[in-house]
Amino acid sequence: MSEILDQLLMEDIAKYCPQPFVQYHQCISQNHENPMNCLEKQQQLASCIKKDVPAFQKIMVQCNDIMIKYQTCLQSNLEKQSVCLPLLKDIRECASGCVDMHTTSMNELK
Numbered sequence: 009m010s011e012i013l014d015q016l017l018m019e020d021i022a023k024y025c026p027q028p029f030v031q032y033h034q035c036i037s038q039n040h041e042n043p044m045n046c047l048e049k050q051q052q053l054a055s056c057i058k059k060d061v062p063a064f065q066k067i068m069v070q071c072n073d074i075m076i077k078y079q080t081c082l083q084s085n086l087e088k089q090s091v092c093l094p095l096l097k098d099i100r101e102c103a104s105g106c107v108d109m110h111t112t113s114m115n116e117l118k
Contacts, residue, residue: 013104020063025056063107071102 022029032053035046057064068075078099081092 024060028053028056067103067106070106074098
């Protein structure tokens with residue numbers, strides 16, 4: 009189920025943010041040994057996703073409380089962030105409920 013969610017979100021990101029999406033991935037492939045060189049491209053892509061990707065906006069609204077708990081957990085557990093994994097699972101479950109995965113046929117995902 010999470011693989012379908014990931015695929016749908018990636019398709020939406022590529023559709024609504026094509027230029028930042030391609031630029032970021034090109035940067036990563038050119039700087040695979042030092043991905044920190046791509047922070048500006050990553051920020052541009054993140055900004056576009058927040059502003060222009062409807063599925064992500066819906067997830068941000070409907071899963072906001074869980075996302076805040078997860079962010080707080082990460083900040084409180086810098087040395088052992090693995091304790092936050094159950095919250096990450098909760099976010100994925102919430103996001104799956106936000107995105108209508110039945111509108112995309114399995115053939116489109118292949």
